Amino acid sequence: MTALQTDATNPSQLLIPPTDSAGRVSQFMKQLQDEICDRLEELDGTQFTEDSWERDEGGGGRSRVMREGTILEQGGVNFSEVWGKQLPPSILKQRPEAEGHGFYATGTSMVLHPRNPYVPTVHLNYRYFEAGPVWWFGGGADLTPYYPFAEDAAHFHRTLKAACDKHHAEYYPVFKRWCDEYFYLKHRQETRGVGGIFFDYQDGRGTLYRGPYKDSAAAIYSQQLSEIETRSWEELFRFIQDCGRAFLPAYIPIVEKRKDIEYGDRERNFQLYRRGRYVEFNLVYDRGTIFGLQTNGRTESILMSLPPLVRWEYNYNPEPDTPEAELYETFLKPQDWANWHSS
């Protein structure tokens, strides 16, 4: 047995990935892209078009986009697998052990912009990194409704919670808070939507929260758990697969329920206005976007997440006692959606 093989009886050996780690994860990421695209094509009746691309510094991907679909005004589902000599500074700051080492990264990311304002926008991204002595999984999925349906938010959260609970009772409570805090527009004092789950730097060791904000709700909650047991690479990979496969059952029933609700200019205008927040978040705060632009990623694939049509309006405020006001009052603030009960 070589030093690189895993000895399941030795906790420190659990933290070593198998020799075929990169290949197994990238294969799963491709399958996830395929499964999501197949189901969306079936539902929409429209095909994705695919661009395969290569990256000069190493690696490549396949970008799939659906435009002017029946349900999806635009949807982008990307798979990528990239490698290079050095992680960008924004990641090295969080993972100094990777300094001076080459890196490998693979992942699938997706943003869907439905046409009907009653159908929420949704985002998913799961990713895996290896860099010298370190490896980690990250990702999540979050929902951004335009109109307030508490049962949709509850269904989305409960489906993701069930996938998390299979692996650890504390995953959902930490990763749900982390999501609320990550997808937050500080300059607007709003969450991007109703959240979901989000996590990063999961390498099987110690505390679950590995974000930069020590005074955040996720950090404080995670500290209360103190160190949780070591989790193996295999267990984390199974967890990522269950999260990825929870996406379709979390989202598709919401689309089916809302896609045929009639709407007019008022709802369309509000949707276009709220899409502006998606642009603001992705360009000002999103680490995935920044990572992509810093690593000379493929700009068209990185910015595929931006909505097809967007509106900004100076000093807009919703009228009191309207669905638009309810969105701001309740849905753009963190809520315990998994425990929501219809009254």
Add this chain to the structure above:
Amino acid sequence: MTALQTDATNPSQLLIPPTDSAGRVSQFMKQLQDEICDRLEELDGTQFTEDSWERDEGGGGRSRVMREGTILEQGGVNFSEVWGKQLPPSILKQRPEAEGHGFYATGTSMVLHPRNPYVPTVHLNYRYFEAGPVWWFGGGADLTPYYPFAEDAAHFHRTLKAACDKHHAEYYPVFKRWCDEYFYLKHRQETRGVGGIFFDYQDGRGTLYRGPYKDSAAAIYSQQLSEIETRSWEELFRFIQDCGRAFLPAYIPIVEKRKDIEYGDRERNFQLYRRGRYVEFNLVYDRGTIFGLQTNGRTESILMSLPPLVRWEYNYNPEPDTPEAELYETFLKPQDWANWHSS
């Protein structure tokens, strides 16, 4: 005579601002806002609406917006005057002498988004800072056409060059290059438009280029000049005033020439698509936007620069031999517009 008064015969005294510096600059910035708004209202036949606002940490401003005008689909002209205990980190990095001191900042900024795709979008910003032992002026103006008219780019540049040349023969050559480099979208490998002039940290001492990129064309050109003579606060203030007042003669004739050209869906769609670059630049690169968001500025005023309606399209490329392709080939790369001659 006290130490704070200016002794024009002593070069080191030239670098001390007069005691009424802040008041005089802010008064000019307000006048500039008034003059620009008055002329635009006259031309458009539509009124600006004004919001006066105050900032908790100190200061305030007046934001003026015109919406759904005859010519301007949206235009925002802001005056602000803010002060506080500490400049934000992004500025302290460039001006470490200001560390530990309070600051004062005043300025006028403007972005106009015309409806007709043949009329270019335009931006202006002039500003003044004081912080402990340091003070400086910054700003500029730049033009972003959607359709390629070389004579418009030449007129805009020549008008700004004339204002610069009154004060120093080397202002325009340095500040024009600085503008090309500042308003550059690295991830698109495009300039934002045809540029104009841009400068920062002008405090009367030494080299003109004070940007972060030592290997930029502006830096290299500026180094070749070696140190230029000390310029007094009064002279720099006169320079800023001449730049500000050059805006209307630089831009208004272009509007008058292009505002009645007929256009269709093709031109409108291209304009909405190109407006996406304006959003990308302002949210990803613009220091003014980042400064505003970091200092808890008024979000609605800061983001008033974003266009009213914007479109993104995955993998768009203009058809060869079209005006849209000519924009990319010639107008989104630095050109010597001031020396352009019609052939």
